[in-house]
Amino acid sequence: MLKASNIPIEIILEERIRGSKLMVYFRWVFIALLLLLLFMQYFSGYRAESWHAFVLIGFYAFCNVLITIGLRKGYDPAWGRYGGAMVDVSIIAFHLFYLSGSFDQIAVASAATTFLFPVMILLYTFRLDQRLLVFTAFFSIFSFNLVYFYHYFNNPAAFQISLSLSPTSQIFKSAYLLFIGFLCVYLQHSLQRLIIKQMEESRRNLEAEIELSLEQQKSAHSEELIRQEKELNKQLAREVRERKEAERALAENREQLHSIISNQVGATYRCTNDPYWSMHFISDQIEKISGYPASDLVNNSRKSYFDIIHPDDREEVAIEVHDHVSRNAPFELIYRVVHSDGRIVWVQENGRGIFDNRENLLWIDGVIIDITDKMEAEKAYRESEVRFRELTDFLPQTVYELDLEGNIVFTNKAGIELFGEGTRNPVGKVSALQFFIPEDRERMVQNMREKLAGKGRLFNEYTAICADGRHCPVIIYSSPIRRDDIVIGSRGIIVEISELKRVEADLRRAKQELEELNLNLEKTIEERTAELTEANTQLLRLQKENLQSQFDVLKQQVNPHFLFNSLNVLISLIKLEPGMAETFTERLAKVYRYVLESRDENLVPVKTEMDFLRAYIYLIDTRFQGKVRINIEFDEAKESRLILPLSLQLLIENAIKHNVFSSKSPLIVRLFIDDEGYLNVINNLQKREMHIASTGIGLQNIRSRYALICEKEPRFEQAHTEFIARIPLLAP
Numbered sequence: 001m002l003k004a005s006n007i008p009i010e011i012i013l014e015e016r017i018r019g020s021k022l023m024v025y026f027r028w029v030f031i032a033l034l035l036l037l038l039f040m041q042y043f044s045g046y047r048a049e050s051w052h053a054f055v056l057i058g059f060y061a062f063c064n065v066l067i068t069i070g071l072r073k074g075y076d077p078a079w080g081r082y083g084g085a086m087v088d089v090s091i092i093a094f095h096l097f098y099l100s101g102s103f104d105q106i107a108v109a110s111a112a113t114t115f116l117f118p119v120m121i122l123l124y125t126f127r128l129d130q131r132l133l134v135f136t137a138f139f140s141i142f143s144f145n146l147v148y149f150y151h152y153f154n155n156p157a158a159f160q161i162s163l164s165l166s167p168t169s170q171i172f173k174s175a176y177l178l179f180i181g182f183l184c185v186y187l188q189h190s191l192q193r194l195i196i197k198q199m200e201e202s203r204r205n206l207e208a209e210i211e212l213s214l215e216q217q218k219s220a221h222s223e224e225l226i227r228q229e230k231e232l233n234k235q236l237a238r239e240v241r242e243r244k245e246a247e248r249a250l251a252e253n254r255e256q257l258h259s260i261i262s263n264q265v266g267a268t269y270r271c272t273n274d275p276y277w278s279m280h281f282i283s284d285q286i287e288k289i290s291g292y293p294a295s296d297l298v299n300n301s302r303k304s305y306f307d308i309i310h311p312d313d314r315e316e317v318a319i320e321v322h323d324h325v326s327r328n329a330p331f332e333l334i335y336r337v338v339h340s341d342g343r344i345v346w347v348q349e350n351g352r353g354i355f356d357n358r359e360n361l362l363w364i365d366g367v368i369i370d371i372t373d374k375m376e377a378e379k380a381y382r383e384s385e386v387r388f389r390e391l392t393d394f395l396p397q398t399v400y401e402l403d404l405e406g407n408i409v410f411t412n413k414a415g416i417e418l419f420g421e422g423t424r425n426p427v428g429k430v431s432a433l434q435f436f437i438p439e440d441r442e443r444m445v446q447n448m449r450e451k452l453a454g455k456g457r458l459f460n461e462y463t464a465i466c467a468d469g470r471h472c473p474v475i476i477y478s479s480p481i482r483r484d485d486i487v488i489g490s491r492g493i494i495v496e497i498s499e500l501k502r503v504e505a506d507l508r509r510a511k512q513e514l515e516e517l518n519l520n521l522e523k524t525i526e527e528r529t530a531e532l533t534e535a536n537t538q539l540l541r542l543q544k545e546n547l548q549s550q551f552d553v554l555k556q557q558v559n560p561h562f563l564f565n566s567l568n569v570l571i572s573l574i575k576l577e578p579g580m581a582e583t584f585t586e587r588l589a590k591v592y593r594y595v596l597e598s599r600d601e602n603l604v605p606v607k608t609e610m611d612f613l614r615a616y617i618y619l620i621d622t623r624f625q626g627k628v629r630i631n632i633e634f635d636e637a638k639e640s641r642l643i644l645p646l647s648l649q650l651l652i653e654n655a656i657k658h659n660v661f662s663s664k665s666p667l668i669v670r671l672f673i674d675d676e677g678y679l680n681v682i683n684n685l686q687k688r689e690m691h692i693a694s695t696g697i698g699l700q701n702i703r704s705r706y707a708l709i710c711e712k713e714p715r716f717e718q719a720h721t722e723f724i725a726r727i728p729l730l731a732p
Contacts, residue, residue: 020067020081026123027064027088031057060091085124085136092116093143097150117144118180125184125191133188137181141174266348266369267294269305273325273353273361276304280363289347289370291340310336310344325353325364334371346375398494400432401481406448408432409489418496420467437463437471452480452487464494472498503578510574510585517589584622590615595646602709603730606679607639613648620652627661633672641677641729644705648681650698651725655683678715678726685721702727 034057067084096116117140124136148170152159159165267286271277279297282305287293296302309317313335324331330352337345351366389412398415402408407429411419419435433441440462447460459477466472478492574581591612610632617630630652652669661667669683702714712728 020127022126023084023123024064024068026126027060030119030123031061031064056091056095060087063087081127081129081132082135085132086139088120088123089117089136089140089143092120092140093147097147117141117177121177121181121184125188128188128192128195130185130188130192133185134181137178137184141177141181144177145170145174266367268365268367269351270363270365271305273364276300276306277364279305286368289345289368290337308337310338312336321351321364325361328353328355328359331366334375345370346372397496399491400494401489401491402432402448403489404452404487405429406432406445415494418464418466418494435465437465439463448478448490451478451490454480461497464496472496473501506578506582507574510582513585513589580622584619587615587618591619601645602705603642604645605639605732606641606643606729609643609645609648610639612646613652616649616652620656624661625663626666627663628656628667628669630669631671633670640732642732643679643727643729644702647702647705647727648679650702651681651727654698655681655723658688659683659686660688661686673729674726677729679729681725681727682722685718685723699725 038054038057063084067080070080121133121137121140124133127133149167152167152170159167163169267283267289269282269286270280271282272280278300279294280299282294282297284294286297290308292303292308297305306314317333317335320333321331330350333349335347335349337347339345348369348371349366350369351364353361354363354365355361396414398418399410399412400408400415401410408431433444436444444460444462459475461473461475463471464474473496475495475497476492477495478490480487481489481491613630613632620628620630648671655667655669659667665686667683667686669681671679671681673679699714699716706712706714706728710728710730712730714728715724715726717724
């Protein structure tokens with residue numbers, strides 16, 4: 001390193017850069033020679049070794065390009081010089097490491113190795129930087145030995161075949177490199193002394209020439225000074241007048257500047273960059289913001305500005321200001337200050353550092369504005385937005401807002417569940433039309449235009465494409481959004497009506513089935529009546545009595561009063577309980593299907609009769625809501641015997657007809673099979689007043705029908721609190 005107290009630093013820096021440039025030129029020559037050798041090696045058949053070297057040279061050339069660009073701009077920092085030395089040595093070391101590790105282990109100890117490192121040390125001699133040269137020499141020796149001993153410990157046998165490859169030889173080579181390093185240091189020192197001597201000689205010659213020139217110029221300059229003095233006297237008088245004018249203009253400018261600063265919204269300041277941001281100047285508006293007069297803060301006379309910043313914000317503000325000022329960048333901060341009366345004031349500070357020509361920080365200038373009202377308004381807006389979001393997310397229907405192009409601006413939780421995550425806080429433009437079937441989109445656009453024009457219906461029905469891919473019908477209630485009488489979009493509610501559509505379809509289907517059932521029943525009754533009337537004139541008296549009995553049974557089975565009561569119950573259920581109405585319809589159809597199927601049968605299994613009875617019991621429960629209870633108290637093992645069809649229905653209907661009942665006093669009917677093989681139907685007696693006299697046709701019907709098919713008779717008796725009916729069961 002050049003050291004001479006009488007040599008200007010600019011000359012030393014210039015010599016350093018010249019040495020750096022010389023090093024760059026040597027590198028380019030070195031790279032060119034290496035490329036030439038590599039091409040020769042490549043075409044000689046050593047292609048794998050050459051490709052590795054080409055990569056290293058490419059990286060080396062790239063680093064040298066960066067160093068070249070920096071030197072052209074006069075940029076040569078210390079870290080750049082040491083970094084370049086590390087790159088130079090590392091390139092050689094890595095090349096030897098890779099070459100010896102992949103192709104030839106002995107390459108690490110070859111003569112070429114011993115040649116490369118000294119050349120590099122010699123090149124750094126011309127940098128005229130003694131510390132850099134010493135660093136390069138020792139780093140070369142370290143890298144040279146690191147590569148050697150790494151491979152040696154991995155395969156010691158390969159380095160024991162020759163004395164020149166042994167660790168002892170390696171130590172001598174390291175000593176040789178160390179000697180080369182000391183020799184280059186001495187050579188560099190000699191070059192520095194030679195340069196200093198030449199510079200000293202040049203300086204002495206220059207001083208002598210300057211002294212001679214000054215003597216020659218003194219006489220001429222004296223005459224010129226006399227002439228200039230006269231001119232200066234005239235100019236001084238003129239400058240005095242101009243200075244007075246300038247002082248007056250300056251006073252006016254200061255007054256104008258003070259007026260402008262006083263009328264600004266915020267407080268303008270200039271402070272130093274110390275820990276307390278000591279104010280050199282701050283305008284009077286600071287008193288409105290903080291409650292402290294400007295005089296209390298200037299030069300920290302009573303309080304520093306840093307002290308009135310909220311304690312929780314001080315560290316963050318200090319970090320942000322330091323970061324921006326260190327990068328010579330303007331800063332904008334929002335933080336809190338503590339007013340003199342104790343309340344919290346939000347402020348916005350805009351400022352930047354003021355630097356001199358040498359990039360030294362002189363001041364920090366800026367302006368402080370009270371934004372408390374703005375922050376409170378933003379807080380209220382955020383709270384209002386949160387409440388709006390929570391309210392809309394609580395709704396089960398989809399709530400949305402669209403812009404004038406039909407893109408989704410907002411949707412609630414129900415909308416996200418319906419259409420998918422793509423509608424949550426959309427960043428780009430997400431068209432609402434893509435969530436509806438193509439057949440509805442043109443109609444939706446037309447309806448939207450009518451709504452924005454203040455026309456059209458309040459609601460419309462469309463088919464939406466849900467997130468799971470299914471199509472579901474929806475009703476959209478929408479209206480335009482206006483701001484200052486200008487339409488900016490539309491908002492609305494989407495109601496899914498899939499369940500409503502399904503219920504409507506079920507009701508229409510149930511109504512159609514009931515109508516068909518009634519038509520079939522009427523047609524069957526008419527046909528059966530005609531047949532009975534025609535047979536009445538042809539059969540014998542016994543046949544007539546039997547047919548009459550069957551006819552009476554049929555009339556009892558299709559009792560219009562029971563049918564109308566069941567239909568009334570069904571109408572009420574359709575309105576109030578659509579699901580129960582569907583079950584009621586199925587059970588009613590099952591009852592009348594059994595009526596039609598069993599009308600020509602003399603006997604049926606008890607199991608078949610009980611299946612029909614359970615459907616009939618469901619109708620009774622639905623009709624009377626628990627006021628009639630029918631208990632079946634026998635197991636299925638006894639249901640294989642035979643019984644008259646519809647006989648149990650007649651007995652239960654007879655009990656309902658002749659008794660009163662309520663929720664507190666229900667009618668209880670018990671069914672069980674006794675040891676004599678009779679099916680007992682017993683109900684408690686709660687007789688009603690008879691407005692119409694009982695004909696007894698139901699019980700007589702059962703007696704007559706049993707008389708026609710067997711010798712056993714049904715038994716009917718009335719106890720004090722019960723009515724007992726015993727129906728004989730027949731063997732199959």
